[in-house]
Amino acid sequence: MVTDIQSCVICVLQELGMKHPLHRKKLQLALHSFSTKLGEKSADLDYVWVTRWLDDIGLPQYKDQFHEGRVDGRMLQYLTVNDLLILKVSSQLHHLSIKSAIHVLHVNKFNPNCLKRRPGDEAHIQSTPSEVMQWSNHRVMEWLRSVDLAEYAPNLRGSGVHGGLIILEPRFNSDTLAMLLNIPPQKTLLRRHLATNFASLVGAQAQQEKQEYVESAGYTPLSTTAKVRPKKLGFSNFGHLRKKRPDDSTDYICPLEAAQAQALLNGAQRPYTGFRGLSPILDRDPEKREQVGPPHG
Structure with missing residues (x-):
């Protein structure tokens, strides 16, 4: 069946000259969704919505490409x-910004309105980490203004910083x-002020995990300039290009299992449950990953 679908796709692509x-x-x-009758909430979000989503997560510079x-x-x-x-x-x-933003979509079952752009009733009370996780880039800038850092807030435009990245990425801390x-x-008092408010924002548990990450062996700070490069294939890899392993989900940015998403939605004890090890960038145990979604090919 899968082979038939792949053959059909190849024929259609050849006919359309799609490059x-x-x-x-x-x-x-x-075609995969049609043939398997697999209904996915993500399919309700069109490409115009995705360009608005890029604004929300603080990456509008990629709108034309998307x-x-x-x-x-x-x-x-x-x-x-x-x-x-x-x-x-x-x-x-x-990459990490997009990964964590997709994770937030998974957790919220691809609800198109899950990101918060403006302060609501929570502006007068301490927001929980699960609420902060849904903050847009603009909402994070609003928070900076509320803690007397208004002059620096505009610097977050185009940074990819949003609530999901702040809460979910263990290497993202006040220094980042x-x-x-x-x-x-050299503005130590200002940085200390930011660190105090950042710790209050993310909550004691996430802050503790971030600190443990900093103190762990082999820790390297999250770089703001590092680049992701395509994988280099060795000579022995070429024989496997056409035949990938059935459990090979290595390349997915955020291959989140439904059970993991539900655990986080229900208030999983650790903020990074269902998130660590899911990206090649922070991959720890690739052998334990399972295939998510349709096969490559």
């Missing part, structure tokens, strides 16, 4: 590292935020 790799992928995903690639919600769900490189997203931080805000290292 853009993401257009080809979009068609493949649509628009040209017609990247819709279903494609977001199955984005790979190489797909992002095709879309000219090479920053490691921006200070760098992105361009607060000079």
